[in-house]
Amino acid sequence: MARRKLSLFINGHGRSVLHRSGFSWLAFVGLPLWALHRRLWWALPLTLLLPTALHAAVNALLELLPSTDAQGLLAIVWLVAESWTMGHWANRWHLWWLNWRGYQLTATELPPEQWPDAPTLAATQGHP
Amino acid sequence: MISACWAQMGAALHTVWVDMDRPAWWVLPALVVLAGLLGALLLAPVLQWAYVRRVQRYMGFREVQPPPRAWWDRQARQFGRAPAPDATASAAPAPLAPCMAQRQARIRRATLAAWAVLAAGGLIIAPLQQDPGIWDPLLMVLFIAALGAQPALVNLRPDGSKWPLLAGIAVLTTVALLFEGNLDSDDLIGAAVLLSAPYLVGVQRSLRALVVPLTVLLGGLVLGAALALLALVPGQCITSGADPTGGDWAALGLVVAGVVAAFATGLWLSGRVLDGLARLITRGWLSDLSVVAFSGVVLITGLLVLAADAPSVTAPLQLGFWLGWVLAVVGTYAWVLRRQPLPRHGRRLLMLRVFSPDRRAERLLDAVQARWQLAGPVLQIGGPDLVKLNLDIHEVIAFVNFRLHELFQPAAVPADVLARSLDLGLDHEGRFRVNELFCFDTSWKAVVEQLLDLSHVVLLDLRGFGPARGGTAHEVERLADRGLLPRVVVVFDEHTDWAEFQRRVAGRGPSHQTLAQKVDARDRQALQAITQGLVAVADGPTATSPT
DSSP states (O other), rough: OOOOOOEEEETTTOOOOEEEOOOOOHHHHOOOHHHTTTTTTGGHHHHHHHHHHHHHHHHHHHHHHOHHHHHHHHHHHHHHHHHHHHHHHHHHHHHHHHTTOOOEEESSSOOOGGGGOOOOOOHTTTEE | OHHHHHHHHHHHHHHHHHHHHHHHHHHHHHHHHHHHHHHHHHHHHHHHHHHHHHHHHHHHHSSSOOOOOOHHHHHHHHHOOOOOOOOTSSSSSHHHHHHHHHHHHHHHHHHHHHHHHHHHTTTGGGGSSHHHHOHHHHHHHHHHHHHHHHHHHHHHHSSSOOOOHHHHHHHHHHHHHOOOOSSOHHHHHHHHHHHHHHHHIISSTTTHHHHHHHHHHHHHHHHHHHHHHHHHHGGSOOOSSOOHHHHHHHHHHHHHHHHHHHHHHHHHHHHHHHHHHHHHHHHSOEEEEHHHHHHHHHHHHOOOOOOOOOOOHHHHHHHHHHHHHHHHHHHHHHHHTTSOOOOOOOOOOOEOOOOOOOOOHHHHHHHHHHHHHTTOEEEEEOOOOHHHHHHHHHHHHHHHTGGGGGGGGOOOOHHHHHHHHSSSSSOOTTTOOEEEEOOOOHHHHHHHHHHHHOOOOOOEEOTTOOOOHHOOOOOOOOHHTTTOOGGGGEOEEEEEEEEHHHHHHTTTTSEEEEEEOETTSTTTTTTHHHHHHHHHHHHHHGSSSSO
């Protein structure tokens, strides 16, 4: 797995957020822990409710299966797949959210060829 | 089904509450403190490693675009103390040496008064021991005075050696143990804690910055674990048997979510506490040193109150006495400080340091830095070599709060904007702050030039300077270009390549400019010579108006 790259995003109000690219093992282990680590306080209840609701729904579906062996096997497959999905998408979703909220890439570990073509904050916010 | 479940949960909670030994509620905070200390010992090297690694990664960042003006305003609000006047901008400055002496005396008087109150608590705690003897109050006062000397000395002389003091406490504890009639393993463990705790909290240079944040963090984890135990209660509703029902799965989901939420709550609360502590430090109500000193007081008083074993001693009495004792010490310190005038004048020192593998040599600059905090703010660029050495409590707090990136300067800005984001005012104790500026790879050279413009006096470390030291050479050239060499006190050693220095400054800036003073780091009086040299420059005509 490629090394995660760190980037600093800043919005027009001067708030700075650190973004990590790539797979998130923290989200794989527990989505609420990932939200805590990213200081996404408002997302914390969502990250608690989402897995709980998903687990409840999947468990209800699994109970429809006649074989308990199949239930157990599918439960394990579901848990791994769900955790992997969380780990895969968490940081991507974070990047999307940062862009949507108007945060701009200010500094990064990324090589220059991977920098996005964004209008500079200096032009839009009046850099001194 | 649901009402039966509620009844089962209520019964389980009632059992926990009734069966819990009441003194255990009081022991929990003490356990949190001790767990924090033990955790600090075990986790500190790991935390240091992670911190250094993270800072080094940030230092490799490249600027994509400059941050908006709002970012600098926010930095000024968050890390600077906007309401406090810049004490280094006085038009008619007083001589610096008397100001330093007055501030030192003010802190000394307040520390001694607080130390006396701490020791006097022994008169109350001694009768709370089982079978107190007639001389026990006096012995207890002496013992607490010896223990309390540790945090007191941290506050008075942060650069001084504490080994003789630690040896004194060891001797005193050994004597106390020898006079103890019925010596058992508990006494030995208690003695070990009493000896190691002051070392961890006060003496060890880089560990002492970690103890308080780690204690709070681990306290949050312990609280989260306690809440997680409560979150297991809905598990009572899961029916035992081979075929779980939908309700069982729902209860299991609730338990899992509850446990995660409990841990998250504990961590969130510890993060809030650390945020509050960081804010107290940045607002000037506490300093890195006083946090360490007060945490020593909390620890010493907590251990002694916990050891009170008279039959009449109850948990609420212990808790009340502990809180009252700590508040009396802190209140005395603040009251004595407020009663004395505080001179506001100061001068900014820029320290241009280089890495030295010799720890004794590094201690010299540490000592200069600690002394200059009574004269004015210290400005320096945080390099990879300084990360471990200059680990300050607010940096650790920023790290464990996942906000370390906020300490970095992503780009160069005009000096006046940078000045507003610096902490140049006096804190309430009478010390100035060390402003360690962390820079990205693309910004450090420009920030150095801005700091040159902001500084009244410069200390340049040229130990080991030679052609390979590109960064130092850049700083030397910029100093010469600006004609600032008369403001510079240089520290050198036998490895300093003066020919290379002359080559770098030749033809730059005004002709015939010379260094203010050169100090040989091998000289036993080097610290005094450096301090006097810096004060002389700061009081002289060259330092009155930064460019």
